[in-house]
Amino acid sequence: MGAARVTVLVWGGALTVLGGIGAALWRVGRGIVRTVRRMDDFMGDWCGEEGRPGAPARPGLMERVSAIEARLLGVEHELHPNDGGSLRDAVDQVNRRLVDLCPDRAAPARRLPPPS
Template sequence: MEATGIPALDTALVWGGALSVLAGVGTVVWRGFRGALHFGRRVNEFMDDWAGEEARPGVPGRPGVMERVGAIEERLQRVEHELYPNSGGSLRDAVDLANERLARLCSDEDERGSDDPPP
């Protein structure tokens, strides 16, 4: 016993406890660092996808999000052009013309007294 009244601690016990605490703190720090690295890689991948990548030897380039959205908008405009009547060049105009002609053909047959029963 020491003069202060506190029993002397075994040095192996002190070092063992200190090493255990340091190992625990080191593990927490390492796991945090590893998680930050993983998160950083994911953010980097997202930014590459967002901005796109230039072509390099053996790897084709990839367009970014804004370029891809622009291409989608152009395609949508071409589709919408075909859905509404305009100067006669759309699919809708062709369908309307075919329906008109079919209606005239059907009314001509009805006036002549066709033997075929109506559909």
């Protein structure tokens, strides 16, 4: 083989290796950039974001969880009998009135006392 051929092959091999290293570094760099963007999005969701022109403020995760817990306390208040103002108290009252109006058919019928 001639010296010119060997030189071309060496330079071609070197360029191929450098191209492969460059492609590998590009892929690693893209992966790092994507990971950093995802972490930034996560931290924005966790901590919340302040309002800016054209975009309202977004509460952070802890603020949202606190709001959900407050709503849940209101729902729990309605599910248990308490001072007479809950939904459960109203349902119980309706059931008592319904039993008085429509007695159970399986129960013995109430008889009026004979006239005196």
